[in-house]
Amino acid sequence: MDHTDLYINGAWHKGASGERFDVLNPATEEVIASVASAEIADADAALDAAEAAMKQWAAQTPRHRSEVLRRAWELMTSRLDHFAHLITLENGKARADAMGEATYAAEFFRWFAEEAVRADGMMTRAPASGARILVQHKPAGLAVLVTPWNYPAAMGTRKIAPALAAGCAVIIKPASETPLTMLALMPLLEEAGVPKGLVNVLPSKRTGALVDHMLHDPRVRVVSFTGSTGVGRKLLRSAADQVLKPAMELGGNAPLIVFEDADIDVAVEGAMLAKMRNLGEACTAANRIYVHADVAEVFTAKLTAAMSALKVGDGTDPTVDVGPLVNAETRDKVAAFVADAVAKGARIECGGATPDGTGFFYPPTVMSNVAENSDCVHDEIFGPVAAIQTFTDQQDVIRRANDTEYGLVAYVFSENMKRALQVCERLEYGMVGLNRGLVSDPAAPFGGVKQSGLGREGGHEGMLEFMETQYISASW
Numbered sequence: 001m002d003h004t005d006l007y008i009n010g011a012w013h014k015g016a017s018g019e020r021f022d023v024l025n026p027a028t029e030e031v032i033a034s035v036a037s038a039e040i041a042d043a044d045a046a047l048d049a050a051e052a053a054m055k056q057w058a059a060q061t062p063r064h065r066s067e068v069l070r071r072a073w074e075l076m077t078s079r080l081d082h083f084a085h086l087i088t089l090e091n092g093k094a095r096a097d098a099m100g101e102a103t104y105a106a107e108f109f110r111w112f113a114e115e116a117v118r119a120d121g122m123m124t125r126a127p128a129s130g131a132r133i134l135v136q137h138k139p140a141g142l143a144v145l146v147t148p149w150n151y152p153a154a155m156g157t158r159k160i161a162p163a164l165a166a167g168c169a170v171i172i173k174p175a176s177e178t179p180l181t182m183l184a185l186m187p188l189l190e191e192a193g194v195p196k197g198l199v200n201v202l203p204s205k206r207t208g209a210l211v212d213h214m215l216h217d218p219r220v221r222v223v224s225f226t227g228s229t230g231v232g233r234k235l236l237r238s239a240a241d242q243v244l245k246p247a248m249e250l251g252g253n254a255p256l257i258v259f260e261d262a263d264i265d266v267a268v269e270g271a272m273l274a275k276m277r278n279l280g281e282a283c284t285a286a287n288r289i290y291v292h293a294d295v296a297e298v299f300t301a302k303l304t305a306a307m308s309a310l311k312v313g314d315g316t317d318p319t320v321d322v323g324p325l326v327n328a329e330t331r332d333k334v335a336a337f338v339a340d341a342v343a344k345g346a347r348i349e350c351g352g353a354t355p356d357g358t359g360f361f362y363p364p365t366v367m368s369n370v371a372e373n374s375d376c377v378h379d380e381i382f383g384p385v386a387a388i389q390t391f392t393d394q395q396d397v398i399r400r401a402n403d404t405e406y407g408l409v410a411y412v413f414s415e416n417m418k419r420a421l422q423v424c425e426r427l428e429y430g431m432v433g434l435n436r437g438l439v440s441d442p443a444a445p446f447g448g449v450k451q452s453g454l455g456r457e458g459g460h461e462g463m464l465e466f467m468e469t470q471y472i473s474a475s476w
Contacts, residue, residue: 003183005036006203009049010196016041021176021205026092026324027314027359033090035179038202040213046171046200050142051219053197054169058139065165066116072161072192073109079188080106083181087152088315090178092324092360095315097278104440105153108161108458111442115463116165126473134472139167140245141221143466144214146207146235147182148227149175149326150281156182158442158457159224159247160189160199166466168222171200173211177326179203212238221245222466226283229406229451247455247465249283249447251380252408255401256286256437257423259394260294262413266435268302271386273437274411276310276364279322280384281330283452284409284431284440288377290397293390300368300388304349307364307386314359324360325383331360334383337376341387344371351384378404394423402428408448409439430456 004020005012015036022031057065076083083105084098093101121136143163147155156172163170174182182201189199204210214220215238223239224247225232232250239246256274258267274286291299315323325331335354342348351365362383370377370387377387391397401410409431414420424432430448433439440446445459455465 003186004033004180006038006042007183007186007201008042008046009200010190013042013045015039019205023090023177023180024327025089026326027316029358029360033180035183035203037206038204038210039206040210042202043171043210043214046202047142047214047217047219049197049200050169050171053195054139054142054167057164057169057195057198058167060167062117062119065167066113068193069109069113069116069161069164072189072194073106073113075188075192076102076106076109076185083153083184085316086181086184088323090180091149091152092326093278093315094320094323095318096321097323098315101151101154101278104442105151105157107442108154108157111458112161112165112463115162115460118460119166119463119467130475132474132476134474136470136472137464137467138470140466140468141168142219143168143170143222143224144211144220145170145172146211146223146225146227147172147174149177150278152178152181153185155226156185158462162457162462163222163224163466164194164198165463168466169198171202171214173202173204173207176203176205176207208234211235215239215244216241218242222247224465225249232453245465245468247457248453249457250408250451250453251406252283252285252448252452253287253378253380253404253406254284254409254411255288255290256411257397257401257413258289258291258295258299259412259414259416259419260292261415262295263415263435264295264299264302267299267413268306270411270413270433270435270437271303272306274433275386276307276322276384277438279325281326281382283380285380285382286411286437287381287387288401289386289388290391290400291388293392296368296388296390300349300366303386303388304366307366308350310364312361312363322364322384325362326360328360330382331362334362334381334385337374337379337381337383338365338367338385341367341370341374341376344374346370346374346387372400394419398423398426405451406448407450408452409433411437
């Protein structure tokens with residue numbers, strides 16, 4: 001691997017302790033790199049570098065920041081193969097999925113290149129006093145970004161791009177399972193014109209202590225995290241001490257509802273995308289599939305055929321559809337969900353057994369007749385398992401869909417648009433896919449309600465997460 005050290009102030013560093021940790025290929029369980037592990041002293045160096053770099057970057061014109069981000073998009077787009085290969089090596093996802101992520105990741109640079117020049121303010125006149133009201137958006141300050149292993153490129157660019165567009169400097173803590181993709185992005189950003197110190201990357205096995213230290217530094221004003229709700233709660237507690245601006249994209253438990261009037265082929269295609277994109281290792285993955293009893297048999301048969309047709313193997317093989325899960329813990333958790341559901345009456349339609357041999361593989365699995373008290377109904381499966389339940393009453397399925405602490409995304413399939421939109425409005429979710437199995441888009445505000453997070457990423461809102469609103473009252 002080209003880059004396995006810390007990236008601080010535009011240079012590569014071994015780290016204060018000199019300690020390193022291994023990164024595994026999930027398909028072979030072989031070590032593919034030894035990466036430097038950041039300590040508190042490294043975090044302080046990164047904060048110093050970011051503070052110095054932000055002073056100049058925030059003073060740049062929006063057009064200058066826009067052009068740097070545009071160049072980053074151009075460069076990343078020209079190197080998608082390289083990034084897709086790295087994603088597959090450290091994350092395990094199949095080649096097609098990895099290429100999809102690399103393309104999606106690059107698009108955040110283009111989108112926020114366009115948004116960088118649109119931090120529009122406002123001038124109006126107070127009705128009572130007659131004073132002028134001037135409103136503008138200013139860079140919030142240094143941002144700490146904590147990213148997960150399931151999207152090694154996209155979850156980084158989805159935070160870096162809006163922060164830079166807003167005029168902020170960042171320190172990134174990538175997941176220790178998948179730090180290589182983010183490290184590989186740094187030379188590209190240098191080439192695009194990002195000043196040294198503006199973006200710093202700190203892989204570490206001491207994530208909790210390292211991030212907590214940075215969140216208590218008074219120079220840090222924003223924390224952006226993608227990951228589990230449990231970890232998000234801990235970060236929010238730390239952020240409260242400095243009253244930081246939080247952007248939290250947390251867990252999900254997405255329902256996918258198929259009504260009796262749905263186009264079944266469209267619903268199956270959408271379910272495959274919502275369930276199997278990224279091997280189900282996504283907070284947006286369809287976790288609970290509710291199918292009207294009148295169409296359950298045909299839907300289950302078609303979904304089972306589609307899942308059974310997927311080829312499992314090492315993601316570096318371009319003919320493979322489904323790679324390994326990221327680690328043994330994730331695979332074993334998925335297997336436990338299936339075993340629990342079967343013990344409570346579920347039927348295995350396909351898959352359902354951990355294969356022998358090397359690698360953290362689990363086959364695409366369809367379960368029908370899943371009981372409401374199954375563990376997989378109440379927790380994220382985070383794997384290639386479709387758990388099907390049936391319903392007959394619209395009000396009942398809405399109640400069941402909303403019966404969770406999470407509220408990230410839901411999916412609805414129906415050809416009756418009046419009914420479908422009524423259902424969408426009653427679902428307690430930040431996003432809804434209507435006759436679509438994919439909602440993620442750099443141009444749209446991504447985020448959830450309830451325990452699924454705070455704030456939005458993407459869209460115009462994504463840049464505002466890294467800005468503060470200032471109001472000036474003036475008379476002339």
